[in-house]
Amino acid sequence: PLCVLTTKANLLLALFGDSANKSVREPGVFAYDSIVQPGGFPDRADRNPPKRFSLIIGNPPWINWDRLSPGYREKTKPLWNAYGLFNLDAKAARHGGAKKELALLMLLRTADRFLVPGGRLAMVLPLSVFRTAKAAEGFRRFHLLPDDTPLRVLRVDDYSGQRPFPCVHSPVATLVLEKGGMTVYPVAYFIRGKDAAIRACRAKPSDPSNRLSAWSVEEPSKTQTGHFPDDPSILKGRVAFLGANAAGASGVFWIEILEKTSRGTLRIRNLADSGKRKVPSLETEIEPDLVYPLLRWRDFARKTPVPSSYMLIPQDAAKRTGIAEQAMRQSFPLTFRYLDRFRSFLLERAAYKKLHRADAAFYSLYNVGLRTFAPVKVVWRRMDRRLRAVLVTEIDDPFLGRRPVVPQETCTILPVRTVEEGRRLVAFLNSEPVQERIISCSVLGGKGFGSPGLLKLLQSSCESSCDHGK
Structure with a gap:
């Protein structure tokens, strides 16, 4: 080949x-599927290869489970289960935790089939394997199931400060492990910078009560810059959420308002080019009732983010699905007529098929519930190199009057009860001690950097800090 x-x-x-x-x-060098092919290397000249090796080095394919062909998924599914990689409940998997990497299955399968006890294996992996909350939990068990053979992590090298592969945008890491030894934390973790400098760090689970949690990385010589500006218990019991998700149809639901007519309706134009899939550009009239100021990721370029667009949200917030079609026809006929022009496009959305029941309204959104419309909320970008929390409150919009601001799904929202409570949280989250903890637990600039799961990691870290301080 x-x-x-x-x-x-x-x-x-x-x-x-x-x-x-x-x-x-x-x-x-031989072509071989180390996951599903039987033992031996069928295209070797000698036809009699050794079955086990003391050293294996590799760069496995980085392919998510949902990107594999249906046939290969079906063929390998028993192996994903056998090696403990499918460890999430249905809800967690459906909401993004199922982004399993084929590279992890290949690593475990290779170590199981071809590595001698005491042998070492080194492979190139996505950095997210070590630093994201849910998707790689099963892998971070570092055991070969079902016989429970342990794998000892010897070192991880973090290349997030470099681009070793020009065509790969995801941060890269290398893992070296030994078959037959238990992983002992903290493990050796080396961060390689652009100038070839190497920072020796150590890594351990960010949640002391959960060995499978995403890793926290610290430099042994680094000390905290100061005390928290507030009691860390300010985070206790709080839950963060992603912003409103158009589920693949931003070009339909994101709009600009051209004018408010004398009839009280809005003349609008959809932002047809805003999504990955393009839709026709339309100018039409709709009722104002389901329109909200939209805070987009790009709006954070300002020190104080200001909504730059609007979003049409035809959602029953309590039921977390689209308003029933009959109710839409009766109460918002202009809005329904506009959406109906995109019916076939909206029904074909992958997220709609995956996340909603078959009888859900064709214009149903994702991640839109009562919390989305909280009048006061703390908001930050999900993808960034530093968590920049801001306080977002209701605004007096020239077209809509008093309305809550709705952030898009590339932002994380934390609903709060009062403005004063929000200010305290913003000061706490933006403080240097908290930023240090965030950086130690996250991949800077990655998709999961400021995800809702970050708050859980931060809560565990702060609770641990408080316990040590007692």
């Missing part, structure tokens, strides 16, 4: 360059 020939050529060039040495043996 071409992949084998290319690998052989690259290996020879790396080892010998343009050397004229004629005694170089052809590298032993």
Whole structure:
């Protein structure tokens, strides 16, 4: 196969360059599916390879479970279960926790089938394997199920400050482990910067009560910059959420208001180019009742974010699904007529098919409930290099009057009861001691950096800090 020939050529060039040495043996490179193929290497010349190795080095494919072909998913599903990678309940999996990496299955399968006891394995993996909350929990058990053979993590190298693979935008890490030993925390963790400097750190589960939790990374020599500006218990019992999700149809639900008519309706134009899938641009009239100021990710470029657009939200917030079609026809006929023009497009949304019942209104949204419309909330970007929490309150909109602001799904929201409570939380979250904890538990700039799960990690970290201080 071409992949084998290319690998052989690259290996020879790396080892010998343009050397004229004629005694170089052809590298032993073979095409083989280490996950599903039976033992042995069928295309080896000697047809009698060793079954186990003391050292294995690899760069497995980075493919999410939901990107695999249906046939390969079905063929490998028993293995995902056998190695404990499907460890989430149905709800957690449906809401994004099922982003399992094929690389993890390949690593565990390879260690199980081809590594001798006491042997070492080194592989290139997405950094998120160690630093995200749910998706890789089963892998962070570091055991080969069902016989429970332990795997000892020897070191992890973090290349988030570099781009070792120009075409790969996700942060990269390498893992070295040993078969047969228990992982002992903290583990050696090295951060490699752009200038080739290496920072020696140590990593451990961010939640002391959960060995499977995402890792927290700290430099042994680094001390905290100061005390919390408030009692860490201010976070206790709080739950964060993602903002309103158009579920693949931003071009339909995101709008600009052109004018308010003398009839009290709104003349609007949809932001047709705002989503990945383009839709026709329309100008029409709708009722104002279901329209809200929209705070987008880009609006955080300002020190004080200001909504730059509007969002049409035809959602029954209490039921967390679209308003019944008959009720929409009767109460908001103009809005229903507008949405009906996109019916086939909205029904084809992957998120609609996955997350809603078959009888749900075709314009149903995701992550829209009563909390979405909280009049006072603390908001921050989900993807950023520093958590920048801001206080967002209701505004007097020139077209809509008094309305709560709705952040989009690339923002995280934390509803609060009062403005004063919100100010305390903003000061707490933006303080340097808290920022240090956030950075130690997250991949800067990654999709999960400021996710709702970050609040849980921060709560555990703060509780642990309080316990140690007693």
